[in-house]
Amino acid sequence: MRSLILKEIDELIFNSLGIIIFIAIFIGGVVAIQTALNLTNPLIPKNLIGFATRQSVILEFAPTFTSIIMAGKVGSYITSSIGTMRVTEQIDALEVMGVNALNYLVFPKIIAMLFYPFAVAIAMYVGVFGGYLANIAGGYSSSGDFIEGLQMDFIPYHITYSFIKTAVFAFIIATIPSFHGFYMTGGALDVGKASTTAFVWTSVVIIISNFILTQLLLG
Amino acid sequence: MIEVNNLHKSFGKTHVLKGITTSFEKGKTNLIIGQSGSGKTVFIKCLLGLLNPEEGTISYEGKIYSKLSGDERRDLRQEMGMVFQGSALFDSLTVEGNVMFPLEMFTKQSYAEMKERVDFVLNRVNLVDAHDRYPAEISGGMQKRVAIARAIVMNPKYLFCDEPNSGLDPKTAILIDNLIQEITQEYQITTVINTHDMNSVMEIGEKIVFLKNGKKEWEGSNKEIFKTDNKAVTNFVYSSELFKKVRQMYIEERN
Ligand SMILES: Nc1ncnc2c1ncn2[C@@H]1O[C@H](COP(=O)(O)OP(=O)(O)OP(=O)(O)O)[C@@H](O)[C@H]1O
Ligand SMILES: [Mg+2]
Numbered sequence: 267m268r269s270l271i272l273k274e275i276d277e278l279i280f281n282s283l284g285i286i287i288f289i290a291i292f293i294g295g296v297v298a299i300q301t302a303l304n305l306t307n308p309l310i311p312k313n314l315i316g317f318a319t320r321q322s323v324i325l326e327f328a329p330t331f332t333s334i335i336m337a338g339k340v341g342s343y344i345t346s347s348i349g350t351m352r353v354t355e356q357i358d359a360l361e362v363m364g365v366n367a368l369n370y371l372v373f374p375k376i377i378a379m380l381f382y383p384f385a386v387a388i389a390m391y392v393g394v395f396g397g398y399l400a401n402i403a404g405g406y407s408s409s410g411d412f413i414e415g416l417q418m419d420f421i422p423y424h425i426t427y428s429f430i431k432t433a434v435f436a437f438i439i440a441t442i443p444s445f446h447g448f449y450m451t452g453g454a455l456d457v458g459k460a461s462t463t464a465f466v467w468t469s470v471v472i473i474i475s476n477f478i479l480t481q482l483l484l485g
Numbered sequence: 486m487i488e489v490n491n492l493h494k495s496f497g498k499t500h501v502l503k504g505i506t507t508s509f510e511k512g513k514t515n516l517i518i519g520q521s522g523s524g525k526t527v528f529i530k531c532l533l534g535l536l537n538p539e540e541g542t543i544s545y546e547g548k549i550y551s552k553l554s555g556d557e558r559r560d561l562r563q564e565m566g567m568v569f570q571g572s573a574l575f576d577s578l579t580v581e582g583n584v585m586f587p588l589e590m591f592t593k594q595s596y597a598e599m600k601e602r603v604d605f606v607l608n609r610v611n612l613v614d615a616h617d618r619y620p621a622e623i624s625g626g627m628q629k630r631v632a633i634a635r636a637i638v639m640n641p642k643y644l645f646c647d648e649p650n651s652g653l654d655p656k657t658a659i660l661i662d663n664l665i666q667e668i669t670q671e672y673q674i675t676t677v678i679n680t681h682d683m684n685s686v687m688e689i690g691e692k693i694v695f696l697k698n699g700k701k702e703w704e705g706s707n708k709e710i711f712k713t714d715n716k717a718v719t720n721f722v723y724s725s726e727l728f729k730k731v732r733q734m735y736i737e738e739r740n
Contacts, residue, residue, distance in 0.1 A: 355573040358535050363587050364562035 267374065274378035278340050278440075279385055285339060286332055290323075290389040293331060294396030297322045302406035312407035316415020319397035321424075328389040329428045330476050333435040336382070337468040341443035344375060345464040348447030349457040357448070372444045382436035383429050390428070427483045434479060435472050442468045486511055487532065487643065487675055492541035494527055501527045502538070503699040512673040514666050514689045516680055519696035520721065525679040526570060528696065529645050532677065533567060534558065545643070563591055566636030570647040570679075572628040574620040574635070580607070581616040584635045591639065606634040610664060626657045633661070637668055644669065644676040650685065658682065662689050683728060686710065695721065 301318040348371055351357050360367040394416065401412050446464035450456055487509040494502040501524045509515040517525050530536040532543055534550055543550045545561060553561065574583050581603055588599045607613065610630040615623055620631070629649055636644060646665060650658035666689045669676040680686070686693060690707030695718055703710075703718045710722060711732075723729050 350576070354571055354576075355569045356575055358530075359567065359569060359573040359575075361535060362533050362562060362565060362567045363590065364559045365590055 270370075270374040271377050274374045275381055277343070278375065278378045279381045282336060282339055283385060283388065285335065286385050286389050287392050289332065289335060290328060290393040291396035291399075293327050294319060294323050294393035294398075295400030297327065297393075298397035298401045298406070298412075299404055302401065302404065312411040313415035313418060315401055315407050316397070316412035317418050318415075319401075319412075320394055320416050320420075323393035323397065324390050324428055325424060328386050328393050329432045329435065330472070332386055332389045333432070333439065333472050334469050336435075336439050337443075337472060338465055340439055341465050341468045342461040344440070344443035345447040345450075345461040346457050348372075348444055349450045349460050350454075352448065352450055353453055353457060368448060371448065372441070375444060376437065376440045379436040379440040380433075382439070383432045386428070386432045427479075430483060431476060431479050434475055438468060438471050438475065442471060486546055487677070488542075488544045488547075489532070490542045490544075492528070492531060492538050492543065494524075494531055494536060494538045501699050502531065504541070505696070505699075505701050506541075507694050507701060507704060509675055509677050509692070511675045512670055513676065513691045514669050515675075515677045515692045515694070516686060516690045517677065517694050517696060518680055518686060518721070519702075520681065523696045524699045525696060526647055529647055529677060529679055533565065533645060534562070563587075563639060564642040566639065566641035566644045568629070568632045568636050568644075568646040568649050570651070572620070572625075572632040574628055574631055576620055579617050579619055580612070580623065580631050583620070583631055584638050587635065587639050602638060603634075606638050607631075609637070609668070610634045611660070626653045626661075629653065629661060630664075633664065637672075640672065641674060644674045646676070646678045648679050648681070650680070650682055655684065659684060659688060665689065683722060683725065686722070697721075 298315055298319045301315050305312070305314060348357075351371070357367045357371075360370060398409075398412055401407055402409060407415075443461075443464040446460045446467070447457075450460040489505055489507050492502050492505040493500070505528065517528060519525055527536060531538050537551075548557075550558070550561070575586065578586065581600075584603045584606060585599050588594055588602060592599070594602070603616075607616065610633050612627060612630050612634065615627060615631075620628055623631070633646070633649065636646075644665070649665060650661045653661065662685050665676060665678065668674065678685070678689075686707055688707075690710065693703075693705060693707060693710055694701055695703040695710075697717050703713065703715045705713065710718060713719065723732055
C-alpha cells in the first residue's frame with residue numbers, strides 16, 4: 267500500500283507541479299496588469315496593485331482555478347486509468363482474488379491528494395511572484411509599492427479559508443473521477459466518454475462547493 | 486466439487502441463463518461449450534460471484550455461495566484462480582509483478598520465498614525469460630500463460646478459464662490445454678473451462694456441458710459427444726468443414 271501511495275503522489279502531485287506553476291505565474295501576471303490598467307484615478311494609491319493581486323491569487327485563482335485545471339489533468343488520468351482496468355477486466359481480476367478493488371484503487375489516490383494543498387501553496391506563492399514580475403516589467407508601480415500592497419490589511423483567516431476549500435476540492439478531484447471510472451461499463455470508447463463526463467461533473471461540483479464554502483466561511 | 490442448481494441470470498429484459506443445473510468434479514477438466522453469446526462468460530462469472538444470479542444456487546463443497554458471510558466469501562475467493570477471456574493482466578506491473586501480486590496481498594512470505602514460487606509457476610507455463618517485461622510488451626499467447634501462472638500461484642482449489650486458448654495458434658492452444666489438464670490432475674483442482682475450440686473438446690473434455698441460448702442442451706464426455714444424436718450438439722460440433730469430413734470418413738469406414 268505504501269508504494270502505491272507514493273506512486274500516486276508522484277503521478278497526481280509531482281507530475282502536475284509544472285503546469286500548476288506555469289499557470290500560476292501567468293495568471294498572477296494578468297491579474298496585476300488588469301488591476302494596474304483599471305487604476306486610472308490618480309487618487310487611488312499604487313499599492314492597490316499588490317493588494318489586489320494577493321487577494322485574487324490567494325482567495326480564488328490559486329485554489330479554484332488550479333483545481334479546475336487539475337480536474338482536467340488529474341481527473342481524466344484517474345477516470346481513464348481506473349476505467350481501462352474496468353473494461354479490460356482487471357478490476358474483476360482483483361475482485362476474484364479477494365481484493366477489495368474499490369478500496370485498493372481509490373484509497374491511495376485520496377491519500378495522495380492530501381498533498382494537493384502543498385501544490386496550491388506553491389501556486390499562491392508563484393502567482394503573487396508572477397504579479398510582481400508583470401508589475402515591474404510593465405512599470406505600473408514601484409517594487410516598494412507592490413510589496414507594501416502585499417502586506418496591507420492581511421487577514422490570516424483568508425489563508426485558512428483557502429486551504430479549507432483546497433482540501434475539499436482535493437477530495438472531489440480524487441473521488442468523482444474514480445467513481446466514474448470504477449462504475450463505467452462498455453469498451454475503450456466509453457473510457458473516453460467517462461473521462462469527459464467525469465471532468466464535467468468534477469468541475470460543476472467544484473464550482474458549486476466553492477460558492478457554498480465561500481458563503482459559509484466568509485459570508 | 487461445484488454444484489449448480491437451476492441458475493437464472495438476466496440483464497434487464499434479456500434473460501441470459503435460463504435455469505442451468507450441473508456439477509463439476511475435482512481433478513477433472515470440465516468444459517463449457519456453446520456458440521458465441523450462449524452465456525458461457527456470464528455463467529462462469531456467476532460461479533465466481535462476480536455476477537449475482539436472480540435465482541438458483543451455486544455450492545462449493547456443499548456450501549451455498551449466496552449464504553456465505555463476507556469473510557467466508559473472501560476466504561473462498563482466495564482458493565479460486567481465474568483466467569479471463571482477455572487475460573486481464575495488470576498493465577502497471579511486470580510479468581513477475583503480476584504473478585507475485587496475490588502472494589504479496591495474501592501471504593506473509595519473504596521476497597525470496599515469493600520469488601521462488603513465482604519462478605516455479607512461470608517455469609510451469611514455459612515462460613522463463615519474460616519476468617521483467619510488461620504485459621503490453623509480450624504476445625497474446627504469453628499473456629495467456631502469465632494469466633494462468635497468476636491464477637495458479639496460490640495453489641487454488643478451483644480454476645476457471647474463459648477461453649484460455651482463443652486467438653492462439655493451434656500448437657500453442659494445445660500446449661495450454663494440456664498444461665491446464667496436467668495442473669488439474671496434479672493438484673486435484675476443480676477446473677471449469679469455457680471454450681468453443683473443438684480441439685480442446687477432443688483433447689481435454691473429461692466433462693462437457695453444452696449451452697444453447699442460456700440452457701443446458703447436453704452434457705457428457707468427449708467420448709460421448711462424437712456419438713450423440715442430439716441435433717444441436719452435432720450441428721455445433723460439425724460446424725467446421727474439417728470435422729464434417731472427419732465424420733463423413735468415419736461413417737464411410739463403418740459401412
Ligand atoms: N453486462 C451485460 N449486460 C447486458 N447483457 C450482457 C452483459 N453481459 C453479457 N450480456 C449478454 O449475455 C449474452 C451472453 O454473453 P456471454 O458473454 O456470456 O457470451 P459467451 O458465450 O461468453 O460468448 P463468447 O463465446 O463470444 O465469449 C449475450 O447476449 C450478451 O449480450
Ligand atoms: Mg465469453
